[in-house]
Amino acid sequence: MLTIAYCGPIAASGEPARGGFEAANRRLIDDLRRTGLAVIELPYAPERKPAWRKLMAYGTGFAGLAWRIATGAERWDVFHITPLRRQFMLAEYILCQLARRRGARLVVDLRAGAIAEDVASPSRLRRAALKRILAAADLVCVEGETYLELDDVRGRNALYLPNYVDAGTVGQSPAMPSTRINLVFLGRIVPEKGIEVAIDCVRALQAHGRQVQLKVIGRGDEAYLDRLQVDTADLPVSWLGAVPHAEVPAHLHDSHFFVFPTRHRGEGHSNALTEAMSQGLVPVAADNGFNRQVIADTGIVLDITATGKDYAAAIETVLAGGDWRGMSEAARRRILEQFTGERLVPALVERYRDVVEGVARSTRVAEPSGTTLRAAVGRG
Template sequence: MKYTKVIYLGIIPSHKRELVGGYATANKRNIEEYKKQNIEVLAIHYPILYAKNPVQIVLYLLKWFLFFFRCVNHSLFNSSKATLVHITPLYKYFIYIEFFLVLVFKMSNKDILTDIRAGSFIDYYNKNTRVYRFFIRKLLSLSKHIAVEGLIYKNFIIEDLSQNKDILYYPNYVKDDQILPAKRTLIDTEPIQIIYFGRITETKGIYTILKTFELLQQRFNIKLIVIGGFNSLDLKQDVERYANENLIILPPKSKSEINSLLEHSHFFIFPSLHPGEGQSNALTEAMAYGLVPVVSNNGFNKTIVDDCGIVLSKEASEEDYNKAITQVISNNQWLILSEKAKNRIIDNYSNGVVSNNFFNYINRNL
């Protein structure tokens, strides 16, 4: 008996609100994949707190009450055993609400799939109270299926949390039609183009990116493109001082616009120190276009890149990034790494591969 319906709980974009970030992107894609399999999806959106004034906080709490009521209602009046409850927990203080949600659905004989996507899952667990850790373990024990975005979570859940279950490595994927079909080339007469796209913050390494470019510019015909939104006006004004004809700073762009820039770019630089880093969609999307990644060993970067680029320590400076990129260029490694990067996405992080693994997993564990 295969699942015919999914009740999906999480932060989910809709026509009323377009959300950015790994959680929202992954949830949207998961729902699309269920629908492709002709599985009915009921999406119950987590409430979002847009402003921290008293009125918004009261409305936010009211929305959580209504959210919980909807879940209880669907739990009680949906008796089909072919229904799967797919939840992408937020952890932190949400874990207590999420545990009781899972418990309610479990009591009505629904199968639970807990989809762990937080980049700081292990840190949250280790740094929190015994009560918090108890609820994490109980939530996982109630789950028939467990999927993890980071490969390091698989051993952690089995060994440290004593969950002797079949756990699926379920990374974010690149859509098959978003992988560049043509083989890349490196033309000597054209500038080497480095690109970063995503949120522009200090923890994402914007100053390391800018200073690396300044060092590389002393030796190579090189261009840097930075795309994204800033988290503060002061940072925006400061970063924009660096802009010139070879250092272009752009606001957020559509996927098709980014793809047109990726097609002519050579390196994706990502020196992130962000504490909650998980799997970067920008990283896999860049590799799918044959860009050689030069990244920090943060989040799941090392797992994604493997031997298809350069992974530097979190302590690496702009001099280290400059040296890494210089070596790739000077040793004529770019074409080899470019093809390896694209093939790694095709073999491990493409739509077809990841989705096929997912549905094989839930069907064999019915």
């Protein structure tokens, strides 16, 4: 049996995740165990507020991980890390080097966006650390297929590993919008994710005479949430807070549109986007991260600077054109066909076995569009 040491931000079992890294890692770890692999969790310290507490938590957390990796009794075949990069790069480089010295194969899983910026970081030290991490990797996983073409990834053993859902959780398309349009905002409640644009969208739809409801699901800073709730006291906005991952589909099943006006610099492949599409919600999202790649022709992609009025206009266009039913079914089908664990996890397990056995081979990885994309061939 292969043993995988999985290192990164990891949500506790049954608890709401604090962000996309935690949610995706929790799901993948559970699925890897279901395939029969042994997985040892090496979680990063949870975030703290204010900033100085966060810095202390991460500092002591990385020191504890380094000690465990260097001195622990566990034997690992693979060390799989989802690095946060940026200011954590040097610490993550040390963790990777310690794991390699213990004989584990190194799998570096590049999540979120802005990887190209990290590779070209103005910090020579951080840039060198990332390059050395990638150079030492036996396998590089990427969340967006475009990253297979990065200079530090091209020509290496690489795998396109997007975010996904379990096929069994893919729901049926909801009923057609009739008297009321049900919108959802799912994710971290922070300004850069676009929550205020989504609220402005509600105002614009109301101004057009539409009955509308917005569900907001996710965690955020308490003071910021309090202000938003005061500002929306006269609007049809329901604040549901953070919910366990398993309960998310139930909160989505009667909704029509997923509004995702993210302007987050590090946006990648959003878990929330995949989950919403899997329940037949038509996505209306910003052209940021991998949104356009994931959505394709199943929703509306707007400029990253689009306003709430622009989002409302896009929704009106879909409803006026009578396209909602077809787009809803297409979104659901796209997830079922391209972004499920049943399709993606076996490919990762196969790559684990290859790198442990020292096998170098070419693998063709399915693109979401349905064409094929060759993963780079490198050393095993």
